[in-house]
Amino acid sequence: MLRKVLIVGISAGVSASVPIIYQTNPGMFGVWLESVMSEPAPDPQEVSSIDGLRFTRADAPTLLGRKVLIPSDNRGHFAADFKINGRAITAMVDTGATLVALNESTARRIGVKLQPTDFRHRVATANGEVKAASVTIDTMQIGRIAIDNVPAVVLEDRALGDTLIGMSFLKRLGKFSVEDGALLLVQ
Numbered sequence: 079m080l081r082k083v084l085i086v087g088i089s090a091g092v093s094a095s096v097p098i099i100y101q102t103n104p105g106m107f108g109v110w111l112e113s114v115m116s117e118p119a120p121d122p123q124e125v126s127s128i129d130g131l132r133f134t135r136a137d138a139p140t141l142l143g144r145k146v147l148i149p150s151d152n153r154g155h156f157a158a159d160f161k162i163n164g165r166a167i168t169a170m171v172d173t174g175a176t177l178v179a180l181n182e183s184t185a186r187r188i189g190v191k192l193q194p195t196d197f198r199h200r201v202a203t204a205n206g207e208v209k210a211a212s213v214t215i216d217t218m219q220i221g222r223i224a225i226d227n228v229p230a231v232v233l234e235d236r237a238l239g240d241t242l243i244g245m246s247f248l249k250r251l252g253k254f255s256v257e258d259g260a261l262l263l264v265q
Contacts, residue, residue: 146221148261156261160243161219163188167241171261173254175244178215178230179203184241185213185232192232201231208237218247223265225250 148156148171156171162180165188172179185192196211210231218228229246248254253264 144222144265146223146263148263150259150261158220160241161217162241163190163216165189169241169243171248172242172244173248175242177244177246178218178228179238179242179244180213180230180232181235181238181241182232183235188215190215190232196232197234199231201233203233203237205237208233218243220263223251223263225265 146158148158150156157168158171160167160169162169162184167184167188180188180190182192190213192211192213197209199210199212200207201210210233213230213232215228215230216226218225225247228250248263251263251265253262255262
């Protein structure tokens with residue numbers, strides 16, 4: 079009980095002193111408020127690329143709580159930085175892909191261990207039929223959206239250059255839609 083009384087007393091004292099401090103030094107509050115309310119401008123020199131396409135961090139996803147808005151690039155594709163098993167990976171959202179698809183190098187980077195015998199499936203891709211290994215990704219995240227246990231396929235490096243975020247991730251969201259040239263993801 080004494081702890082609660084102390085917390086209430088301290089909170090009341092701090093609240094009462096804020097107007098007094100503001101009156102004695104209003105410039106300090108203006109600077110503090112401006113620093114809290116403003117976001118740093120994106121560095122246009124910071125560039126990412128995927129599939130030979132370059133985009134600046136100014137084109138990065140907008141985080142809206144458990145919603146993410148990914149702007150389209152100049153070709154109409156939606157590329158963004160995801161965290162897959164805790165590792166930052168630039169990936170392209172592909173609603174035409176049934177599963178999330180990774181190449182072997184990316185799979186190793188995120189901690190997926192594969193043997194040559196794991197490549198026992200044949201999948202049809204835009205580049206033809208290739209061997210694939212079926213895996214489950216522990217966690218995929220973009221912004222504050224996180225999905226666990228996502229089915230995926232791993233293809234040989236020569237068959238897939240980039241990571242594709244397919245329907246095995248998208249269908250687990252509450253909603254995904256294209257609005258005004260941007261892809262909205264909602265959990």
